[in-house]
Structure formats: structure tokens, C-alpha cells
Amino acid sequence: MRLIEKVWFHSHPAKWILVPLLLPLSLLFLFISSSRRIAFKFGLLPSFKLSKPVIVVGNIGVGGNGKTPVVLYLVELTRSLGFTPGVISRGYGGQAPYYPYLVNEHSTPSQAGDEPVLIYQRCQVPVAVGSGRIASARLLISQGCDIIISDDGLQHYRLQRDIELIIVDGKRLFGNGLLLPAGPLREGQWRLSNSDLVIYNGVQPTTKHILTTDNVTPSLLLNLQATHICNLKSRERIALTDFVTAHDKVNAIAGIGAPQRFFDTLTAHKLQLLNQQSFVDHHKFSLSDFSQFGDDIALLMTEKDAVKCQGFCKDNWWYLPVDAQFNDKDTQLFTDKIKKLTEEN
Known part of the structure; x- marks a missing residue:
């Protein structure tokens, strides 16, 4: 584990040196990210509504929280409800010959990124890769997809979304609660109350562990089953x-x-x-x-x-x-929200 992660999540003694040094950068990050979010909210920067519904699966922090198993789960759930899903991803670490890049049976992780290749191989679902998520989504719609699942992209506000899911590591939670780089967060914990569902991976904490007191967003418990x-x-x-x-x-x-x-x-x-x-x-x-x-x-x-x-x-x-598993009540909550998309779009 890197030293900075020990500072973020395990209160390593180095925090007394690193956190004060990095706090000015965190304040700058807060200013830039807040300004950008406000600009999208009030139309100063354009956002786009696609012709098909979009489900965003993301997180407010860095590191693995369990997004990919949830994406795989949603692919199968939407298929069972009669949809033809497609997945968009930034394709972190890949260098495709062009963008948006449509993953195929010959695609390698060095081209498309590890997670897009995993998703394609596991589900045989159309996957489009590129930093321009709107262009990727439009490519999938042109391929016949009628619902788009975004692997990450919570902070990609150019793309409007119909359902927004935030995945939280139930054990690590939010670390020291600070924004990058002094802490692990891309956005503050207040962001949970603005999403449709908060999914805790492995452990569902009590409300005393959550700083947002007005959070009325339904929370679900995710178990990864092998x-x-x-x-x-x-x-x-x-x-x-x-x-x-x-x-x-x-x-x-x-x-x-x-x-x-x-x-x-x-x-x-x-x-x-x-x-x-x-x-x-x-x-x-x-x-x-x-x-x-x-x-x-x-x-x-x-x-x-x-x-x-x-x-x-x-x-x-x-x-x-591993496969994402939810109890019957939470599965029905997912199902109802996705079925509602048919009525709204």
C-alpha cells in the first residue's frame, strides 16, 4: 500500500506532515471542482440529454469500491427486463487506435483498458471506450442499445443521467474525509444525498458514520459472492x-x-x-x-x-x-427504478 493511502485510510503518522502540505492543493481542487459543477448546474457549461436512458455507476472517492460487479449486475438485470444494454467507460490505461472505440473479441487491455475488456468478455455486451462519454454512448445507441450503463463517470456532468448510483467501500468509507490530494475524495460526502441510490460494499454503516445529516437517499448493501x-x-x-x-x-x-x-x-x-x-x-x-x-x-x-x-x-x-448480490428488497428497488425509465423516456 502506498504511503499516501495509509495516510488517507489508516491515520499513518505521516499525516501530520503530508496533510498540512497538501491541504492548499485540496482547497484549490475544491474551488475548481465546485466552479465546474456550478457552471453545469446553471447552464454556463453545456450538458447533453441522450435519446436513451443513462445509468451512471460511480463513486466520490478514489480506489476500488466495487463498481465493475455492479455494472455487470445491471447488464444482466436490464437484459432480463427486455432492454438491450451497452456500457461506456473511459478505458483507463488503454490506448485505442481511435475513439470512441468499440471493444471486440480481439481487443486487449492495452487498447481498451482492463475493466472494459473484462465487462465485454464476461457479458458479451457492447462496450464503447473513450473520454468523450457522450460520443461513446451515441455510438452504442447507433448499434441498437436502448439503455446506457456508464462505468464510472459520476463527475462527468456533460452527460445527463436518469439514474445515479454511488458505490462506497463499507470498510474504508471516506478515509480522512478530505478532498484530493490530502484525502481520497473527489467530492464531499454531501454528494450522497444527491444520488438515487447509495450502495455500500460489504458493510452498511450506521448513520453516525455518515457526516451528511440530511441524507434521505436509499442505501443498499452489496455482497460480492464467489x-x-x-x-x-x-x-x-x-x-x-x-x-x-x-x-x-x-x-x-x-x-x-x-x-x-x-x-x-x-x-x-x-x-x-x-x-x-x-x-x-x-x-x-x-x-x-x-x-x-x-x-x-x-x-x-x-x-x-x-x-x-x-x-x-x-x-x-x-x-x-465475483458477482454482485443484493437481497430481494433491494433487487426490487433496482427493478422498479429501471422499469420507470420506460415510462419516462
């Missing part, structure tokens, strides 16, 4: 319980926003981690990153990491896909 595990090379897919029986000791790597969450998931399923290695989010893997791991013990990674390692994977490399 049921099977896949081999990168052979594509073999086996039940997680069977894997645990055969491999009680494993090695593990994670290059996501919150690597410890992945390691905790493995230990919660009774897997003993001999070695674990964290990498920064969106890390571009090469074979040299795995030199410390032998071929005789299974190496586990996240699905997002796996899409970047398929070109040089070994027989003992496995990845653990």
Missing part, C-alpha cells in the same frame, strides 16, 4: 469449494484499488496465503512481476488482473470471479 474459480490457461472452471479442498495453500496477487479485500476473500474461504503481492490499480503486468512465485503452488488473482495476464499465463494460475 462460487467458482477459473484457470487462465486451460479455461477450466471448478467450484470454489472443490478448489479449496485440493489447494489449501496458495499464492495470491492483486492489482486493484483495494487489494486487501481480495486477500481477505481468499482467507475467508479457508485458503492459506503463503505469499501475497499487491500492485497499484490498473498495473500493467509482465511475466517478471511473478518471478517470486513457483510453479508448484496455485497462484490466484482477480478477474480484472487475469485479463491482463492471459498472454503469458502458466498452468497453475487461476482467477476468482
